Amino acid sequence: MPDRVVVTGCGAITPLGLNVEDTWRNLIAGTSGIGYISLFDATDYKVKVAAEVKNFNPVDYLDATTARYTDRFSQFATAAGLQAIEAANLRIDDDNRYDIGILISSGVGGLGSLSRQLEILNTRGPSRVSPYLIPMMIADGASSQLSIRTGIRGQNLSLISACASGADALGMAYRMVKYGEARAMIAGGADAAIIPIGIAGFSQAGALSKNTNPEKASRPFDAERNGFVVGEGAAVLVLESLDYARSRGADILAEIVGYGATSDAFHVTQPLESGEAAAKAIEFALADLNHDEVDYINAHGTSTQLNDASETKAIKKVFGSKAYEIPISSIKSMLGHLMGAAGAIEALVCCKVISEGIIPPTINLEHPDPDCDLDYVPNKARTKNVRTAISNSFGFGGHNSVIAIRKYSEN
Amino acid sequence: MDAFEEVKKAICKVQPGLEESKIVPGALLKEDLDIDSLDMVEVALALEDVTGLSLPEEDLDGITTVGNIVSLIESKLKGKDA
Structure with a gap:
């Protein structure tokens, strides 16, 4: 008999705050976390804006030496992970350390560290490359760092599915707990790709907004949307079996009740226009649920022409005429696209929507697009009792991953 | 150059x-x-920057104390002057 899986703690480092509460408060206020790029000189770049994490000090979470040799994405993940474990009141000791696992995903891992060392390699030669390059660069560096920092000795791994990585980390962690592979999983995603090679790469792929007004650049579902805005950060959730949560008297924030994932089998960057495979992922996530229970959809909503139109089609395919009655919002309008952390922060926000009864808006939705004609909660948060929410996440390469989250009730 | 200060x-x-x-x-x-x-490799890279010496991995074999690094730097610097 599979276990029920509940969420008992969350942590976040985002462009809108260095914890969950600040991020949430800013989201429901409709605040944009996007500004001009300050992490490097973007004078020669067509893209001028990004959603940077502000005032983060890694030494708040790691000793100074470790911080120095840890990529920014791993620093974010460690911080969010420690916050989540503390919020869940989960004590790691000899009685449980092998029963708890870690699955932190990342879209691009330590690309920043790699690009800096590559420059050293090319200008000064191989014997000048840092011995820390490999541990800083590898995408599982974040989960390993969190394991070292916490003493968690269950399985420690990462997975990569582009911008669906964060959702897939939660989905796979959900399965591990559901089928008894772990009593608890510390799961989420992290990325820090606001670096020259990251911005140049996504920009050349035609994916980024070239809008020079930071607060207006990310405009999901708006007719004038013209690309996404790169964000950075991390979000981590503590998932555990209901039995374990009850046995230790943990507060339960929400229950994860479904996970569906499919592949477009179509293109390396573009989504399947019909939304067919994305719709299938939603259907799989809702396999054990009644569609009428879904009161909120946290959209992938990147602010690209293609995503927002095909995602809208996918939602209509699944829900039919009821699609028009379900509030949908894209927090990427405010946070930018947190890449490998996006699915994790968006699932986290679904937990908050359920517990607080408030839906954050899609800001900058000013010009209706006939291809995007659903209720995207434009510009202003909305109060609503949400029983079940789904979080859509899609990624380059055709990944479609959907998590279904329900208000916890004992029965 | 005070080798000990540089090592520190x-x-x-x-x-x-x-x-x-x-x-x-x-x-x-x-x-x-x-x-x-x-x-230790990072320490060697930092010392290469300030001394201009080359400190390949094989030079670091057997080094266990701060004094060992200082001696290595001093002998290498002498070799350079000679």
Whole structure:
């Protein structure tokens, strides 16, 4: 008999705050976390804006030496992970350390560290490359760092599915707990790709907004949307079996009740226009649920022409005429696209929507697009009792991953 | 060039949390200063920057104390002058 899986703690480092509460408060206020790029000189770049994490000090979470040799994405993940474990009141000791696992995903891992060392390699030669390059660069560096920092000795791994990585980390962690592979999983995603090679790469792929007004650049579902805005950060959730949560008297924030994932089998960057495979992922996530229970959809909503139109089609395919009655919002309008952390922060926000009864808006939705004609909660948060929410996440390469989250009730 | 001072600075750069007073010639790198094999390569890279010397991996074999690094630098500097 599979276990029920509940969420008992969350942590976040985002462009809108260095914890969950600040991020949430800013989201429901409709605040944009996007500004001009300050992490490097973007004078020669067509893209001028990004959603940077502000005032983060890694030494708040790691000793100074470790911080120095840890990529920014791993620093974010460690911080969010420690916050989540503390919020869940989960004590790691000899009685449980092998029963708890870690699955932190990342879209691009330590690309920043790699690009800096590559420059050293090319200008000064191989014997000048840092011995820390490999541990800083590898995408599982974040989960390993969190394991070292916490003493968690269950399985420690990462997975990569582009911008669906964060959702897939939660989905796979959900399965591990559901089928008894772990009593608890510390799961989420992290990325820090606001670096020259990251911005140049996504920009050349035609994916980024070239809008020079930071607060207006990310405009999901708006007719004038013209690309996404790169964000950075991390979000981590503590998932555990209901039995374990009850046995230790943990507060339960929400229950994860479904996970569906499919592949477009179509293109390396573009989504399947019909939304067919994305719709299938939603259907799989809702396999054990009644569609009428879904009161909120946290959209992938990147602010690209293609995503927002095909995602809208996918939602209509699944829900039919009821699609028009379900509030949908894209927090990427405010946070930018947190890449490998996006699915994790968006699932986290679904937990908050359920517990607080408030839906954050899609800001900058000013010009209706006939291809995007659903209720995207434009510009202003909305109060609503949400029983079940789904979080859509899609990624380059055709990944479609959907998590279904329900208000916890004992029965 | 005061080799000991340069070694001290390099160690502080690699281990920013370390109390400087612990860095004495007799200090054991691993046990007293928490300098592991990766840190040792970083210390060598930092010393290469300030001394202009080349400190390949094989030179670091058998080094266990701060004093060992100082001696290595001093002998290499002498060789350079000669």
